[in-house]
Amino acid sequence: MAYPAPFVSRPQRVEEHWIDYNGHFNMAYYNVLFDRAADELFAAVGLGADYVRERNCSFFTLECHNTYVRELHAGDEVRVESQFLDHDAKRVHYVQQMYHAREGWLACVVEIIIMHIDMRLKKSAPFPQDIQQNIAAMRDAHRSLPVPPQVGHRIAIPKKP
16 A cells, blocks of 8 residues: 555644633643544554454554644644654654644644554554554655654753853
């Protein structure tokens, strides 16, 4: 199967009730938009809600790192571009970039690693072979994409000499 490079989610809108008491788009809801886009991304490789029901397996987030670049506001429409960076038998490392849909500027970047889980055992388990093939095909489609500069950043306060 051929996958788009990058994988682009359906448009989503920043909801009014996601604006916090500071008048800012609350950081938690950036993750809601990223998560919805990830649902589309992973469904494309066979890891949608039906996968959980039929195979009694799922995947959990192991690590997540957000970089906020430019603020969004209530009513703004966004698109999320997703890119598989790496994978092994049990994990996928990917990045998502959130763009203002109309004006095209970058708002936020999230780097994530997920782990495949056997829900009967509540333990990590290898992806089934068909899913591994789909993940590899998505990664191959994304191999030539540039890696966003936010990927791999270490969070720290730089020390002054």
